[in-house]
Amino acid sequence: MNGSLRTVYNGSSVPMADIPAVGSSQFLQNILDTVDQGWRIVSYFGIPGPAGVSLVCLLADKGEGQLAVTRADVTADHIPSISSLCPQAQLFEREIAEQCGLIFDDHPWFKPVRFHHPFVPGRDAWNRSSDEPIRAGVMNYFQVAGDEVHEVAVGPVHAGIIEPGHFRFQCHGEEVFHLEISLGYQHRGIEAALFGGPHPRTLQVMETAAGDTTIGHSQAYCMVMETLAGIKVPPRAEVLRGIALELERLANHTGDLGAIAGDVGYLPTASFCGRIRGDFLNMTAVLCGSRFGRGLLTPGGTIFDLTTAQCEDLLKHLAEARSDLTDAVELLWSSPSVMGRLEETGALTHEQGLALGLVGPAARACGIKRDVRNDYPFGIYRMTHLPVATAFHGDVCARTMIRWQEAQKSMDFIEEQLRQIPAGGHRVTALPGKGLRLAVALTEGWRGEICHVAVTDEAGQFSRYKIVDPSFHNWPGLAMALRGQQISDFPLCNKSFNLSYCGFDL
Amino acid sequence: MIRAIVSRIKQGHRTMPYPAAPLQMPERFRGYPVAASLADSADRSPECPYGAFSAAEGGCLDMGKCLFCAECPAGNIEFTTDHRLAATKREHLLVTPGAPRQFAQALSNDLLRILGRSLKFREVSAGGCNACEADTNVLSTIGWDLGRFGIQFVASPRHADGLWVTGPVTNNMTKALLTTYDAIPEPKIVVACGACAINGGPYIDSPQVCNGADGLIPVDLYIPGCPPHPGTILDGLLRIIDKIR
Known part of the structure; x- marks a missing residue:
């Protein structure tokens, strides 16, 4: 690591002045060099200023458990793209272009990400005027030409109760040559609304950035606010947050296990898991009244405490749910017709996973041992170690098995924590954040690494707040997994990733 | 196969007795205001x-x-x-001290004759955070078994009697939402599920959203909550098809 990078720690902040501003070529070289040495891009964004754009890149080195940040002030409206050399930068560069109007020269795939006007009117990378309506999904799609090659377009409205997205398949008969995914339909303008924050609405916006990951995102937001204010969360609150985060993981993993079974037409597990998922959601509702964890976390701790009676109640329900879930999931592994559909479907190699910068269960299914709870521990995970489950085949089967292994670890964790909740308060007073700092918070949501970065102005307000949902890293993984597959396997592959549209679209 | 049968016996019959028996709501649940x-x-x-x-x-x-x-x-x-929050008129969602409690009303007799025993919805997520979607989906699981009331979510608007909207209706989804609405044959109803679909929710007045479905299409059932509890959703549905009063 060279001198122009500044080390940061998860859940901490550094003065902006301590991050040396380098020239744009040095900045890009920093990213390429570190990625070459096994580092990974965690977050990469632009801060629009009066004279141009400040680029900030947060990088992670798992081997040493290090995070480092580099930045550059760019006054030109062009900068070379590094996507061809470093595929994990591909979407980040397009996002910066769309938000800040910076043009990445020779980007192989230079198109909008979310289809909205730039933060600063007039600075548009595609020279669209500010009063010109932008139509979602209208862009140049990659096309394959040739005899019997055909294109299948799906969405934004899909057949089930799911979020909208547009998928373009280039097919030869049943075989998919290429899939391009175009999102942005769920874009609600979250990051644009966070300039000058935190606002009175900010906590609820964080809770709904990806509504099935309420705890994961609000935990990251709380960590940002707590480090900026310099306050420490009581141990009791850390435990309650950890229990809620693992319940969120359990509910979603259970839902996914059921949905994967449903997509291969195995109805017993699909039916059982659909109901058991509700048991975990109801346990979260015991904590805070909401099945999705709304209103549990707040900067400084948790809004609700847990009584002894509620603890007992949770332990009882957890034991019942564990027994039901084990029974339902074990059916999958003993049904050859199920295993035949899961194995070797939608496989990604270890190398592909590394190059794309995958996170979460999708990465661990390719044998990439990557988990924020283990690598950059936060909250209760600094005190309790959760084993990281990995698999090697990178296929739908591996992604399914990882979910079950993680669900088991989460149940062990919750049970252990419920028996030893530390005494004391669950909340300290939140304070306003310090100015001119950059704060970093990483959490491990059920889909993988969630990263929030806040940059504050003199008054301690956000001059930029950047959210990276794990789906932002992983959508290209789904596209790659479809190559050479039958198009009829798309629903199954899609479910095995189960990525967020709203978390990506923000 | 035998394992699946043994599991089926072990897992048991788990559809809840609601509406014959009351729902057990969590003690911290936030429903109708005091x-x-x-x-x-x-x-x-x-x-x-x-x-x-x-x-x-x-x-x-x-x-x-x-x-x-x-x-x-x-x-x-x-x-x-109290989870019973749904209403059939927007103004019925306004709660003031002393004013009479308003519940969702049954559809007109004409609509009830056509839709009362078989009501199919096409769902469109228009900026939803996936919580309203998830707790709508959960109604079709064995715990709630929505099918026993003749209500079902279908894949095509052509097969639907109504549109089910979640999300604040983003600019980027407005066209798809309206196209789906137009594709549903008359007579049709519209359900706005969740704070976003009713009035924009946490995203009210964002330049990227339309503050809900209300200004775009006529809404017949409003289901409050962020997200609504499945019990709140089911209560509203059963009231409009006159299964509970």
Whole structure:
């Protein structure tokens, strides 16, 4: 690591002045060099200023458990793209272009990400005027030409109760040559609304950035606010947050296990898991009244405490749910017709996973041992170690098995924590954040690494707040997994990733 | 195969008896507001960041805008665990102290004759955070078994009797939502599920959203909550098809 990078720690902040501003070529070289040495891009964004754009890149080195940040002030409206050399930068560069109007020269795939006007009117990378309506999904799609090659377009409205997205398949008969995914339909303008924050609405916006990951995102937001204010969360609150985060993981993993079974037409597990998922959601509702964890976390701790009676109640329900879930999931592994559909479907190699910068269960299914709870521990995970489950085949089967292994670890964790909740308060007073700092918070949501970065102005307000949902890293993984597959396997592959549209679209 | 049968016996019959027996709501669930707390909060010059509360008429809470926050930013509003929140008219979501309680009303006799025993919806997520979607989906699981009431979510708008909207209706989804609405044959109804679909929810007045479905298409059933509890959703549905009164 060279001198122009500044080390940061998860859940901490550094003065902006301590991050040396380098020239744009040095900045890009920093990213390429570190990625070459096994580092990974965690977050990469632009801060629009009066004279141009400040680029900030947060990088992670798992081997040493290090995070480092580099930045550059760019006054030109062009900068070379590094996507061809470093595929994990591909979407980040397009996002910066769309938000800040910076043009990445020779980007192989230079198109909008979310289809909205730039933060600063007039600075548009595609020279669209500010009063010109932008139509979602209208862009140049990659096309394959040739005899019997055909294109299948799906969405934004899909057949089930799911979020909208547009998928373009280039097919030869049943075989998919290429899939391009175009999102942005769920874009609600979250990051644009966070300039000058935190606002009175900010906590609820964080809770709904990806509504099935309420705890994961609000935990990251709380960590940002707590480090900026310099306050420490009581141990009791850390435990309650950890229990809620693992319940969120359990509910979603259970839902996914059921949905994967449903997509291969195995109805017993699909039916059982659909109901058991509700048991975990109801346990979260015991904590805070909401099945999705709304209103549990707040900067400084948790809004609700847990009584002894509620603890007992949770332990009882957890034991019942564990027994039901084990029974339902074990059916999958003993049904050859199920295993035949899961194995070797939608496989990604270890190398592909590394190059794309995958996170979460999708990465661990390719044998990439990557988990924020283990690598950059936060909250209760600094005190309790959760084993990281990995698999090697990178296929739908591996992604399914990882979910079950993680669900088991989460149940062990919750049970252990419920028996030893530390005494004391669950909340300290939140304070306003310090100015001119950059704060970093990483959490491990059920889909993988969630990263929030806040940059504050003199008054301690956000001059930029950047959210990276794990789906932002992983959508290209789904596209790659479809190559050479039958198009009829798309629903199954899609479910095995189960990525967020709203978390990506923000 | 034998294992699956053994599991089926072990897992048992798990469809809940509701509506024959009452729902067990979690004790911290935030449902219908306590009238006295509205009057109390009206004296504190309330400021809800979502515009859900005003001091008018002795304290007026708009359940269509309310996110049922754990710590009410508008003062001191308390909530009961009563999950019955759905309404068929937008103004019925306004709660004031002393005003009569309004529940969702049954569809007209003509509509009930056509849709009352078989009601199919096409769902469109238009900026939803996947929580309203998830708790709508959960109604089709064995625990709730929505099919026993003749209600089902279908894949094509051509097969549907109604449109089910979640999300604040983003600019990028407006066209797809309206196209789906147009594709549903008459007569049709519209359900706005969740605070976003009713009035924009946490995203009210964002330049990227339309503040819900209400201004775009005629809404027949409003289901408040962020997200609504499945019990709240089912209560509204059973009331419009006249299965509970």
